[in-house]
Amino acid sequence: MGITLEETWNKTPGENDTECILELKELTKQYQSNIALDHFTYTFTSGIYGLLGPNGAGKSTMMNLIARNLKPTSGEILWNGKTPDALKGKYMEEIGYMPQQQFIYEHMSLLQFMYYMAALKGLAKKKAKVQIEELLKKVDLWEKRHCHLGSFSGGMKQRTLIAQAFLGNAHIIILDEPTAGLDPLQRVAIRKMIQDYAKERIVIVSTHVISDIEPIAKEIIMLRKGKLLDIFSLETEQREGETIEDTYIRLFQ
Numbered sequence: 001m002g003i004t005l006e007e008t009w010n011k012t013p014g015e016n017d018t019e020c021i022l023e024l025k026e027l028t029k030q031y032q033s034n035i036a037l038d039h040f041t042y043t044f045t046s047g048i049y050g051l052l053g054p055n056g057a058g059k060s061t062m063m064n065l066i067a068r069n070l071k072p073t074s075g076e077i078l079w080n081g082k083t084p085d086a087l088k089g090k091y092m093e094e095i096g097y098m099p100q101q102q103f104i105y106e107h108m109s110l111l112q113f114m115y116y117m118a119a120l121k122g123l124a125k126k127k128a129k130v131q132i133e134e135l136l137k138k139v140d141l142w143e144k145r146h147c148h149l150g151s152f153s154g155g156m157k158q159r160t161l162i163a164q165a166f167l168g169n170a171h172i173i174i175l176d177e178p179t180a181g182l183d184p185l186q187r188v189a190i191r192k193m194i195q196d197y198a199k200e201r202i203v204i205v206s207t208h209v210i211s212d213i214e215p216i217a218k219e220i221i222m223l224r225k226g227k228l229l230d231i232f233s234l235e236t237e238q239r240e241g242e243t244i245e246d247t248y249i250r251l252f253q
């Protein structure tokens, strides 16, 4: 009997499944006089979070800080109470990251790329095989697995980058504008995929398309000029009778 992708995520005995707390405390990134992220404080627990805000609001900066591609100017990140430095390599194993900018190894076939990314994440070949097949089927690229990435359309590259973010056993999945450039059918498929894999994980998704995130996010964080402006949830929508679109227009107009 074959094993499923979920089974490859099996926890080691004794591991606490429920603990999934990512705290950002006064997290700040400054470029000369420009503060890209300004004393941002927030606690994420398992579930899907949307990140909304105009161009330059600091969404990618925050995501890159969590993924440790950038060093904060000040403030700290805590994963289940511990700093990434204290956790050493273990913290990076918790991160699945899809960058906003498409950077992809054009000369590799899709399968080669996925195995390469799996190896970087320290995934054993047997588990990688199971995960890669399921993920590529989810993003509708399994048939293209032997094609070179250089021959892919923008949307196909996008779906490749989404798939690789879910490789391994990461509990913090960061997707920086995953649906940009996708056609309507693919947007729905990706939304479904995010929802399927969000169980027991923190999934943070930035987007400019409210309808991509509104139906699935437990909370939507609005950012402006690096600052947390508002937090929106379906509860607040019901309570205040204002749609997220109305909120966005009110805040950013």
Ligand SMILES: Nc1ncnc2c1ncn2[C@@H]1O[C@H](COP(=O)(O)OP(=O)(O)OP(=O)(O)O)[C@@H](O)[C@H]1O
Pocket (backbone or CB within 6 Å): 031, 034, 035, 036, 053, 054, 055, 056, 057, 058, 059, 060, 061, 062, 100
């Ligand atoms: N390497 C850098 N050097 C200097 N300033 C930078 C650098 N990277 C980002 N910034 C600045 O930081 C701010 C936040 O940028 P960021 O890319 O995080 O915004 P964003 O919300 O992701 O925007 P978008 O919606 O366009 O992707 C902007 O003012 C940007 O110009």
Ligand SMILES: [Mg+2]
Pocket (backbone or CB within 6 Å): 059, 060, 061, 100, 176
């Ligand atoms: Mg960005």
